[in-house]
Amino acid sequence: MLENLTQRLSRVVKTLRGEARLTEANIQAALREVRVALLEADVALPVVKEFIAQVKDKALGQEVQGSLTPGQMLVGVVHRELARLMGEHNEPLNLATAPPATVLMAGLQGTGKTTTTAKLARLLKETKKKVLLVSCDVYRPAAMEQLRALAQQVGCEFFAPEPDEAPEAIARRALAWARSHFFDVMLVDTAGRLTIDEEMMAEIRRLHEALKPIETLLVVDAMQGQDAVNTARAFGEALPLSGLILTKLDGDARGGAALSVRHVTGKPIKFVGVSEKLNGLEPFHPERMASRILG
Numbered sequence: 001m002l003e004n005l006t007q008r009l010s011r012v013v014k015t016l017r018g019e020a021r022l023t024e025a026n027i028q029a030a031l032r033e034v035r036v037a038l039l040e041a042d043v044a045l046p047v048v049k050e051f052i053a054q055v056k057d058k059a060l061g062q063e064v065q066g067s068l069t070p071g072q073m074l075v076g077v078v079h080r081e082l083a084r085l086m087g088e089h090n091e092p093l094n095l096a097t098a099p100p101a102t103v104l105m106a107g108l109q110g111t112g113k114t115t116t117t118a119k120l121a122r123l124l125k126e127t128k129k130k131v132l133l134v135s136c137d138v139y140r141p142a143a144m145e146q147l148r149a150l151a152q153q154v155g156c157e158f159f160a161p162e163p164d165e166a167p168e169a170i171a172r173r174a175l176a177w178a179r180s181h182f183f184d185v186m187l188v189d190t191a192g193r194l195t196i197d198e199e200m201m202a203e204i205r206r207l208h209e210a211l212k213p214i215e216t217l218l219v220v221d222a223m224q225g226q227d228a229v230n231t232a233r234a235f236g237e238a239l240p241l242s243g244l245i246l247t248k249l250d251g252d253a254r255g256g257a258a259l260s261v262r263h264v265t266g267k268p269i270k271f272v273g274v275s276e277k278l279n280g281l282e283p284f285h286p287e288r289m290a291s292r293i294l295g
């Protein structure tokens, strides 16, 4: 079984007992353990390096409190710093605009984007919002059908596209429909590809332009680990993201992707996917994620 960070640190910092403050020399070995723990949790290497530097900065010179070992103190600093970097508090969905509040969903194929769109619709419906679900994935009829079926399961209306209608045309018509039929929220699923390509990015930018969404959410698969960073960076550069959703946290992923994607985009993680089921979407809590990453 993997040793958790507290156990590791208490092993390497035994020699520190009795020392009154955390110094460069006495925390070096401990910081090496923190580095390994973060890499094992799948945090991207450049993010780890920067994080370690910040922790070192925070920890150096701190007096070791009587009841704590230096190792425990350092774990405390690491934990607080992790939570702080991931956003301190949960940031809720922002729907504060003239209705319909439009939410654009972005992400690669297979990350759980369509399922997450339906999960979000379900959550919003619980708060008595009238939600319209729209799919602009004209390349995969199966994806459109999937959202139509999910819409029915969560009891929300699905906007039916015309045959051969272009993504922006669907988006514009859906927006007009949502306005004239007094929908509170419109959730727009977009085409996903297996890899990032320029055409896909250009299309989602055009959709963003046409819809002017209040939220543009990137769906990232926590199981992607280090690759999540590249995805987040590419989408973050192409689109003004307002937040992220991390899916598949019910799997083995230790959650390091949370720190990485937050770091490269600077945007808050708003929700996490915790099961395949439609009730498996929860608000993101930085504190809990910090504990999970540290093991």
Ligand code: GDP
Pocket: 107, 108, 109, 110, 111, 112, 113, 114, 115, 116, 192, 247, 248, 249, 250, 251, 272, 273, 274, 275, 276, 280
């Ligand atoms: P899309 O291609 O990004 O639209 O992905 P889908 O919504 O079709 O999801 C791909 C697969 O991931 C499906 O089998 C979903 O049930 C599954 N999935 C989505 N979110 C989660 C999650 O949070 N946990 C688990 N275990 N599976 C998920």
